[in-house]
Amino acid sequence: MMMIDRSHAGISDVAGTLPSVLSIDGLKSVDSEIRILESRRVIEDTLSALDPVTLFPEIARPRLFGLLPADSPQDQLEKAIDKFKRRLQVEQQSSSNIVRLSFSHEDPDLAADTVNALADAYLKRRRAIFDIPRSPFLASELARHSDQLKSIEGQIQALKSEYDIVDLGQESLLAANQVDSIVQRRRQTQERQAALQAEVTAAKKRLAALPERVFDFREQSNQTQNDDDRNVLLRLELERDRMASQFLPDYPPLQELERKIRTVRQSMKGGDKPVYNTTREVRNPSIPFLNNHLLTLEIEQDAVARQLDELNRQHTVAVEKVGRLRKAESELRDLERTRGVMEDIYRDYAQRTEAARAEEEAAKVRFSNVRVVQPAVAPATGTSMAPSFIIAGLVGGILLGGAAGVLATWLRQVYILPHEIERDLGVPAIASFSDTDGELVSPGAQQELIHLAAQLRDHGLDDQPMALIQFVTANDGDGDAIVARGLALEFAKGRGLRTLVIDLCGDGTGQLTAINAGADDKTDGEAAGEVDSGAGERLPTIEPQGTGDLEALPSAVPLLWVSRQATGSALGSLRTPIAQSRQMLERLNQRFDIILILSPPIGNSHLARRLSPMVDANILVARAEHTRAPVAARMRDSILASGGDIVGLVLTGRHFHIPQVIYRWL
Numbered sequence: 035m036m037m038i039d040r041s042h043a044g045i046s047d048v049a050g051t052l053p054s055v056l057s058i059d060g061l062k063s064v065d066s067e068i069r070i071l072e073s074r075r076v077i078e079d080t081l082s083a084l085d086p087v088t089l090f091p092e093i094a095r096p097r098l099f100g101l102l103p104a105d106s107p108q109d110q111l112e113k114a115i116d117k118f119k120r121r122l123q124v125e126q127q128s129s130s131n132i133v134r135l136s137f138s139h140e141d142p143d144l145a146a147d148t149v150n151a152l153a154d155a156y157l158k159r160r161r162a163i164f165d166i167p168r169s170p171f172l173a174s175e176l177a178r179h180s181d182q183l184k185s186i187e188g189q190i191q192a193l194k195s196e197y198d199i200v201d202l203g204q205e206s207l208l209a210a211n212q213v214d215s216i217v218q219r220r221r222q223t224q225e226r227q228a229a230l231q232a233e234v235t236a237a238k239k240r241l242a243a244l245p246e247r248v249f250d251f252r253e254q255s256n257q258t259q260n261d262d263d264r265n266v267l268l269r270l271e272l273e274r275d276r277m278a279s280q281f282l283p284d285y286p287p288l289q290e291l292e293r294k295i296r297t298v299r300q301s302m303k304g305g306d307k308p309v310y311n312t313t314r315e316v317r318n319p320s321i322p323f324l325n326n327h328l329l330t331l332e333i334e335q336d337a338v339a340r341q342l343d344e345l346n347r348q349h350t351v352a353v354e355k356v357g358r359l360r361k362a363e364s365e366l367r368d369l370e371r372t373r374g375v376m377e378d379i380y381r382d383y384a385q386r387t388e389a390a391r392a393e394e395e396a397a398k399v400r401f402s403n404v405r406v407v408q409p410a411v412a413p414a415t416g417t418s419m420a421p422s423f424i425i426a427g428l429v430g431g432i433l434l435g436g437a438a439g440v441l442a443t444w445l446r447q448v449y450i451l452p453h454e455i456e457r458d459l460g461v462p463a464i465a466s467f468s469d470t471d472g473e474l475v476s477p478g479a480q481q482e483l484i485h486l487a488a489q490l491r492d493h494g495l496d497d498q499p500m501a502l503i504q505f506v507t508a509n510d511g512d513g514d515a516i517v518a519r520g521l522a523l524e525f526a527k528g529r530g531l532r533t534l535v536i537d538l539c540g541d542g543t544g545q546l547t548a549i550n551a552g553a554d555d556k557t558d559g560e561a562a563g564e565v566d567s568g569a570g571e572r573l574p575t576i577e578p579q580g581t582g583d584l585e586a587l588p589s590a591v592p593l594l595w596v597s598r599q600a601t602g603s604a605l606g607s608l609r610t611p612i613a614q615s616r617q618m619l620e621r622l623n624q625r626f627d628i629i630l631i632l633s634p635p636i637g638n639s640h641l642a643r644r645l646s647p648m649v650d651a652n653i654l655v656a657r658a659e660h661t662r663a664p665v666a667a668r669m670r671d672s673i674l675a676s677g678g679d680i681v682g683l684v685l686t687g688r689h690f691h692i693p694q695v696i697y698r699w700l
Contacts, residue, residue, distance in 0.1 A: 149410030513686030646678025
């Protein structure tokens with residue numbers, strides 16, 4: 035019994051702490067133990083414990099009926115190992131962790147001893163395999179990663195000191211905000227500078243337009259400076275009137291006032307005083323205001339220019355700082371990423387180192403995780419291989435029969451399925467029919483004909499549907515005539531097209547008879563009435579129609595004609611010039627919507643190769659299980675070499691000898 039735990043060969047985790055459980059990985063580990071049991075080294079150790087000659091006496095006998103001496107000891111050991119492997123059987127019991135050992139030998143007791151010796155050799159070999167100390171290696175790796183981690187920490191600190199970084203995220207945010215603030219202030223300063231420039235220009239323009247002086251007023255006066263006679267006179271007269279009202283006329287002060295008044299009046303009558311004129315002109319008051327305002331604006335403009343220079347300098351410094359922080363961020367991120375990885379590795383190695391040390395200490399005292407559930411015992415009865423040989427014979431016969439079928443299919447040179455044609459010839463299989471359909475009147479055959487007619491009409495040349503179609507076959511009786519008749523009936527009855535069948539293989543009587551025999555009078559009459567209502571111009575259906583030297587006879591099916599004695603016409607003669615044959619086909623194409631040409635087998639006549647470049651399309655016809663692949667390939671190559679276009683291949687005569695599903699495997 036295999037106890038699956040971390041010391042097992044299938045467990046890769048050195049420091050695993052999971053309990054011993056049986057899982058899918060555990061079953062794989064049991065399989066690895068089985069491989070150890072079957073290894074050459076274990077078998078050699080078992081044979082060294084047991085005498086190989088005792089197990090297999092025949093290896094020590096003389097060879098070739100005693101004519102040659104016995105093998106050397108090394109060769110005897112090799113033969114004993116081979117015989118031991120053939121007789122040893124190691125089985126896993128029902129996908130469990132139980133392994134069953136058995137050994138076949140004529141002596142039951144010796145077989146049991148051999149199994150016990152094999153188990154002992156396996157346990158000894160297993161202990162030697164798993165006795166591998168891991169802690170020294172893990173300790174050295176732990177120390178190495180510790181030194182690397184310290185080196186990375188030193189690089190991170192040196193990088194932060196070089197770029198003067200405390201918190202990279204916060205400083206990056208502050209630097210970005212500072213750049214944005216400087217940009218905003220610079221924009222505002224540039225706006226103010228533009229406004230000041232506009233104001234200075236406007237002020238200079240207004241100042242240049244103002245006159246320097248503005249006339250205010252002009253006055254003339256005879257008043258002289260310091261002339262106060264009238265005022266003195268007025269005061270004296272007022273004083274005299276007051277005193278006259280209070281005193282007598284001979285009152286001395288009153289008489290004194292009278293004298294003063296007379297003196298003032300005499301002074302006023304004198305003409306020796308000069309007369310002055312005054313003219314006043316006022317300077318324009320807007321000029322000083324504009325000068326002061328212009329001076330203020332120019333001072334502010336100079337200050338704004340200096341402020342803008344300072345902001346540009348600050349922006350340059352801020353952008354350089356952001357660039358340095360970005361570079362530092364990239365370097366710091368790489369170092370921190372490396373540090374994170376190294377920390378994880380260091381932590382993992384630390385755990386593994388401690389677990390390996392504990393494991394090695396525990397391995398010295400614990401029991402082995404392989405238990406012998408039952409020692410080997412000799413069986414009471416032997417075994418017979420007769421049933422196995424019978425089953426092996428039956429299975430071998432089935433496999434041999436299958437191989438023979440596959441080989442026969444591989445060497446087959448005839449076609450069974452349409453996809454074989456597409457694979458070998460590179461020509462699309464556009465339709466396939468079976469012999470059981472007769473004149474192709476079954477529903478399946480009719481659907482295949484409708485599908486074939488749709489392909490021919492939907493794919494034309496230069497947006498024109500195909501009108502001239504030639505059926506090319508390699509052998510007589512490949513079914514090209516049946517397919518042509520069915521297709522002609524589909525064009526005439528199903529689509530209402532004027533159709534002509536040109537039989538270059540015979541006189542046309544057989545084709546006309548088969549078409550008339552297969553036509554239903556009542557159904558055909560109704561169909562003809564429906565077609566006639568929208569068919570337009572129709573050719574006469576009673577008298578033969580001659581086009582050049584090719585005669586066409588109407589059939590019982592409306593809109594369907596069959597050629598008569600086409601082999602003797604100019605079209606069927608190889609002596610006719612190609613230009614004349616092409617002109618004949620062009621005249622026929624003007625009178626009919628569809629012309630189907632049945633040519634002789636390409637191996638018997640050159641006519642099919644001659645007409646292939648004149649028609650719109652060539653249809654190859656091959657018969658299933660009859661037309662050989664090389665013949666079909668030569669037929670394809672002949673048409674292509676003549677300059678004709680191949681629209682596809684029709685497979686006839688299909689037989690379903692086995693279920694149709696099996697044909698998909700062939």
